[in-house]
Amino acid sequence: MSILILTTGGTIDKLYFDALSEYQIGDSVVERLLRTARVAPAFRVRELMRKDSLEITDDDRRAIVAAVREAPEERVIVTHGTDTMTDTAHALGDGAGKTVVLVGALAPARFAESDATFNLGMAFAAAQVARPGVWIAMNGTIFDGAKVRKDRSINSFVAA
Structure with a gap:
């Protein structure tokens, strides 16, 4: 079994340059994070875009x-x-009959106190065991992609 990772940008790959929080989406850190974690299953990383999700x-x-x-x-x-x-x-x-897991981070992976590595690990596990469909892996939870929302007041995903 091989897993495809499509990167689109977002906070997980953001680079910050100054105190005003000016940023750009940098090279994806996903492959490095998975190699550092010594992930054994086969995977392939493909960059689709480098965008903030609001764009x-x-x-x-x-x-x-x-x-x-x-x-x-x-x-x-x-x-x-x-x-x-x-x-x-x-x-x-x-998900076109496939198991698709969306994942992101609330703090960039390059930050010491980021949730990115944990979320990516959750997504990688979910991709291996979840039934076909669309899922979101955030905040230590695997959500049904059709029944979740981001609650900005607590900066967390919650079941909808």
Whole structure:
């Protein structure tokens, strides 16, 4: 079993440059995090885009859906910014019969106190064991992609 990881940007890959929080989306850290964790199952990383999720358009979502559908892998992880992650989950629908797990971070992976590594590990595990469909791995929970929302008041994902 091989897992495809599609990267789209988001906080997980952000680089900050100054106290004003000016940032850009950098090279994805996903492959490095998985290699550092000594992940044994086969995986492939493909960059689709480098965008903050607030900048992801309907055309971008169609590109994500197409990449999932066209991939030979039956298990796919999509790294994504958290602000519009649920919109992309809805666009993916039933995942075209595949197991699709969206994951992101509330703090960049390059920060010492980031949730990125933990969330990515949760997503990698979920991609291996979850039934086909669309899932979101955030905050130590695997959510049904159609039944989750980001609660900005507590900066956490919750079941909808």
